[in-house]
Amino acid sequence: MKTKKFCLTERQMPAQWYNIVADMPNRPLPPLHPVTREPVTREQLSAVFAEELIEQEMSVERFIDIPEEVQEIYRIWRPTPLVRATGLEKALDTPAKIYFKNESVSPAGSHKPNTAVPQAYYNYKQGIRRLTTETGAGQWGSAIAFAGRHFGIDVEVYMVRVSYDQKPYRRLMMQTWGAQCFPSPSDRTASGRAALAKDPACSGSLGLAISEAVEMALQHPEDTRYCLGSVLNHVLLHQTVIGQEAVAQMEMADAEPDVVIGCFGGGSNFAGLAFPFLRKRLTGGNPVRVVAVEPASCPKLTRGAFRYDFGDVAGYTPLIPMYTLGHDFQPSDIHAGGLRYHGAGAIVSQLLKDGFVEACAIPQTETLGAGILFAKTEGIIPAPESTHAIAAAVREALQAREEGREKTILFNLSGNGVIDLYAYEQYLSGALKDYTPTDAEIRRSLDRIA
Amino acid sequence: MKTKKFCLTERQMPAQWYNIVADMPNRPLPPLHPVTREPVTREQLSAVFAEELIEQEMSVERFIDIPEEVQEIYRIWRPTPLVRATGLEKALDTPAKIYFKNESVSPAGSHKPNTAVPQAYYNYKQGIRRLTTETGAGQWGSAIAFAGRHFGIDVEVYMVRVSYDQKPYRRLMMQTWGAQCFPSPSDRTASGRAALAKDPACSGSLGLAISEAVEMALQHPEDTRYCLGSVLNHVLLHQTVIGQEAVAQMEMADAEPDVVIGCFGGGSNFAGLAFPFLRKRLTGGNPVRVVAVEPASCPKLTRGAFRYDFGDVAGYTPLIPMYTLGHDFQPSDIHAGGLRYHGAGAIVSQLLKDGFVEACAIPQTETLGAGILFAKTEGIIPAPESTHAIAAAVREALQAREEGREKTILFNLSGNGVIDLYAYEQYLSGALKDYTPTDAEIRRSLDRIA
Numbered sequence: 001m002k003t004k005k006f007c008l009t010e011r012q013m014p015a016q017w018y019n020i021v022a023d024m025p026n027r028p029l030p031p032l033h034p035v036t037r038e039p040v041t042r043e044q045l046s047a048v049f050a051e052e053l054i055e056q057e058m059s060v061e062r063f064i065d066i067p068e069e070v071q072e073i074y075r076i077w078r079p080t081p082l083v084r085a086t087g088l089e090k091a092l093d094t095p096a097k098i099y100f101k102n103e104s105v106s107p108a109g110s111h112k113p114n115t116a117v118p119q120a121y122y123n124y125k126q127g128i129r130r131l132t133t134e135t136g137a138g139q140w141g142s143a144i145a146f147a148g149r150h151f152g153i154d155v156e157v158y159m160v161r162v163s164y165d166q167k168p169y170r171r172l173m174m175q176t177w178g179a180q181c182f183p184s185p186s187d188r189t190a191s192g193r194a195a196l197a198k199d200p201a202c203s204g205s206l207g208l209a210i211s212e213a214v215e216m217a218l219q220h221p222e223d224t225r226y227c228l229g230s231v232l233n234h235v236l237l238h239q240t241v242i243g244q245e246a247v248a249q250m251e252m253a254d255a256e257p258d259v260v261i262g263c264f265g266g267g268s269n270f271a272g273l274a275f276p277f278l279r280k281r282l283t284g285g286n287p288v289r290v291v292a293v294e295p296a297s298c299p300k301l302t303r304g305a306f307r308y309d310f311g312d313v314a315g316y317t318p319l320i321p322m323y324t325l326g327h328d329f330q331p332s333d334i335h336a337g338g339l340r341y342h343g344a345g346a347i348v349s350q351l352l353k354d355g356f357v358e359a360c361a362i363p364q365t366e367t368l369g370a371g372i373l374f375a376k377t378e379g380i381i382p383a384p385e386s387t388h389a390i391a392a393a394v395r396e397a398l399q400a401r402e403e404g405r406e407k408t409i410l411f412n413l414s415g416n417g418v419i420d421l422y423a424y425e426q427y428l429s430g431a432l433k434d435y436t437p438t439d440a441e442i443r444r445s446l447d448r449i450a
Numbered sequence: 451m452k453t454k455k456f457c458l459t460e461r462q463m464p465a466q467w468y469n470i471v472a473d474m475p476n477r478p479l480p481p482l483h484p485v486t487r488e489p490v491t492r493e494q495l496s497a498v499f500a501e502e503l504i505e506q507e508m509s510v511e512r513f514i515d516i517p518e519e520v521q522e523i524y525r526i527w528r529p530t531p532l533v534r535a536t537g538l539e540k541a542l543d544t545p546a547k548i549y550f551k552n553e554s555v556s557p558a559g560s561h562k563p564n565t566a567v568p569q570a571y572y573n574y575k576q577g578i579r580r581l582t583t584e585t586g587a588g589q590w591g592s593a594i595a596f597a598g599r600h601f602g603i604d605v606e607v608y609m610v611r612v613s614y615d616q617k618p619y620r621r622l623m624m625q626t627w628g629a630q631c632f633p634s635p636s637d638r639t640a641s642g643r644a645a646l647a648k649d650p651a652c653s654g655s656l657g658l659a660i661s662e663a664v665e666m667a668l669q670h671p672e673d674t675r676y677c678l679g680s681v682l683n684h685v686l687l688h689q690t691v692i693g694q695e696a697v698a699q700m701e702m703a704d705a706e707p708d709v710v711i712g713c714f715g716g717g718s719n720f721a722g723l724a725f726p727f728l729r730k731r732l733t734g735g736n737p738v739r740v741v742a743v744e745p746a747s748c749p750k751l752t753r754g755a756f757r758y759d760f761g762d763v764a765g766y767t768p769l770i771p772m773y774t775l776g777h778d779f780q781p782s783d784i785h786a787g788g789l790r791y792h793g794a795g796a797i798v799s800q801l802l803k804d805g806f807v808e809a810c811a812i813p814q815t816e817t818l819g820a821g822i823l824f825a826k827t828e829g830i831i832p833a834p835e836s837t838h839a840i841a842a843a844v845r846e847a848l849q850a851r852e853e854g855r856e857k858t859i860l861f862n863l864s865g866n867g868v869i870d871l872y873a874y875e876q877y878l879s880g881a882l883k884d885y886t887p888t889d890a891e892i893r894r895s896l897d898r899i900a
Binding site: 003004005007009010072073075076077087105107109146149150168169172173175176177178372375376378379380381418419421422424425428 | 453454455457459460522523525526527533537555557559596599600618619622623625626627628822825826828829830831868869871872874875878
C-alpha cells in the first residue's frame, strides 16, 4: 500500500511562525510614506493596523510565537494533509514524484484563514471592535469573516461590485459568519460617494474598495482598524505554518523536494509554503528550486519592473519596493481573481531580485486544463488560482518524463474551486480566452508611476 | 491543550464493511416484485444492478471485505476526522461533551462517495461501461460522477429540472468530473417524453428522474446499469466505514457516546455512523441511544406507517417493507433536498419497529438556526441536511444543561453547505418558512398505496 496522505498530529503543529527576513542576505528596503517619501514609522501605521501586526511587519526576529488562542482556532482545520498525487503521476506517466500541500480544507476553503485568525486576534487583544477590509473574488473576505466571529469582532467587507453581483455565494458565506458585506463603491464613504457621483453604475475595482475600507478605519480610530490578506510581511509570516508543516511531512514521506511551487498574487500562499524550504537553502542546505507562478495576463514577476510603487490604485498606501506593473495597471478579467494584483510583496521581490526565487507566467487556458486533469485524477476541484501551481507542476513532471529522470515536486493547493465552477464551465464550453498585455501597455503603465 | 480533532492513520481505515443484518434479532422482510408481489430474485435485480451489489443487498454475512481498489480511492479523503465541538459546547454553556464525525471533507463535500466508489468499482469489474442515476439537489450525482471517473465508467445523471436550473454549481461539478447531466424530464427516454408531451414546462420530480435512469439502464443491458445513493441495504453497508472509524476515534478520545445522531433521508449517513455503535447494543454491550432526525415536513419515521411500498412515484421499483408516507407523498420544497423522500430503508424501518432506533422530527427554521450557530462556533458551514443532526444535538445538550448532568453526544456532519448557501440567505432574511403536513394529508397519501 502506497501512503497517500501524510498527516501530522495537533501536537506537531508549528508553535512559531518563521520570519525569513532574519535569513535574507539583503533585507527588503523599507516602505516609504506616500507624501513625505521617508520610511514610514510605527506611529503612522498605527492608525491603520493593530500595534502587534506592525511589530511583526518590521521584525527581524527569526521565529515569532503563535499565541495559544490562535493555535486553538488553527486546530479546527490544521495541521493540513500533505498528499502524494499518485493519480496525477499515473495520468502523466512521469517518473517524477508529485506532492501537494492541501490548504483547501480550511472552513473558508483556502489558505487565507492562516493569517485572518491572528490578524483578528491581535486586533481583539488591542480592544479593536471592528475590522474593515476589501475583497475581490471573496476568498479573503470570507476568511476574515470567519476569523472575526471567533473573537467577537465586527467585520465590514467592501466587495468589488461586479463580484458582489456575480458571486453571491462568497457574500452569503461572509453573512453566514456574521460579517457585513457592502458592494463597492458604496455610499458609506467619501471615496465611494465620489465614485458613484461620477458614475452611478460604477462596477468598482480592488483599488477603490481598499480606499473605502482604509477610509472607514481612519474615520473611527477609537475602535476600528483595517486589515489586508496578502502582500505585507506579517501576512506572509503567518502563512509559514504551511511550509513548516510541509517540511515535517516531506520528512515523513522520506522525500526532499527538488522544486517547490506556488501560485502568485500578492505572495502569501507562495511564501507560506516556500519560505521554510528556502530557509534550508539560505542557510547553506539543499539547493531547492522555488517557483512562483503568475497568470500570463498579470506578469509582474516576469515582465514588471523593480520599483517603489503604491499598493493601491489611488495611491493612499505607503510606497513598497516591489516588482510591479504599475499601480493602475488594469489586468484582464481572468478567473483567478486572487492573482489579479499589480505588484509583489517586498520580501518576495527582494528574493527574486537576488536570484533565490524563480518566476514563470502561464495562460489560464493551460492552467484550467491542468485543473480539470487534477480534479479527475485527485478528486479535488482546485481554485482557479491554484491551477497555476498545478500547471507548473505538470510542466515539471512532463519535463522529467522527457529527460527520463526522477524529480520530486511539491506544490501548494491553496484553495478549492467549489464556488468558482463557472471558470470550469467556460473552459469546458471552449469559451475561455487568454489575454497577454503588450510590452507597450506595460511600459505605459510603468511610466505612470510617479 | 484540549485535543480538537481525533485522526486515524490510513492503516487504521476499516478493511471491511459491517453488515448489521447479521446481528438483528428480526431481519428485514424481503422486497417484493412490483407485479407478482413475490420476493424479488437475484435474476430480476440483475437487469438493473451489478451482480456483486445484489449479493451484498441480500447478504447476512457480518463483515464484507472492502476491495483494495476501493480503499485506494477512499484514501483520497479517508479516514475522516472526529472533532470535539468545543466551540459549540461553550456557546451552549452545557456540561455535555459534543463530538461530530466530519464527512464533509470528501471531494464531493458529503458522505455519498463512500458508496459511490464501491458501486462504480463493482460495475467496472463486471464490464459495465455506463451508469445511470437520478439526483435531486445533486449531492449523489456529483459523488457518482467523481467515482465513475476513477474507473473510466461513463455516468449519466438525470437531475430534477427545477434543481438543474436553480443549482448550477452541482451540475458544473458533475461536468468537471466528466459526467453527463440531463435535466429530467428529458427527451432521451419514453417516460421523459411522455411527461414533456403532457406538460412541456414540467419541472420534474425525483420519482420521474428515477424512472428515466432505470429505463435507460433496462434498454441497454449489454453495458449499462442503474445505481442509487441511499435506502438500499448495500448502500447502508458501504457507509459503515463512517461508524467503524468513529468507534475507534471515540476510544482515542477516551469517551463513549450516550447518544448517536444522524439526519435521515433514505438512511445512509445515519446508518453509516450509527450501526457500528448499535452493534455493541445488539450484542449485549452499552445501551447507546441512536436517534434519526427527519424534517417535520417529511415525517415518515414519526408519523408514517410501516407498510410494503414502492421506492418511486411511478411504482416501477420492488415493494420495500418500510416506514412510509406513501410513495406519491409530495413533501414541501424545503432546503434539505436530500431528506425529501417518502420512505425509510428496510433495515432501519425494522430497527425502528423493534425499538432499537429513536426518531424525531424538527422544522427547518430550528435546524438552520442550529446550522448558523455551528458555522459561527465550529467554522464549518453545514449542509441543510446535516443541520437536522446538529439541531438534535443542540436539544440534547440543552437538556443536559437543564438537568445539570454530563452526557456525551456524537452526531454525523454528513456534508458541507457551501453550495447550499441560499438556504442560509433565506434564514438570515427571515424568509424561511416551516411546513408540516396535516394528519389528513398523510392519511390520504397512505390510502393511495395499492
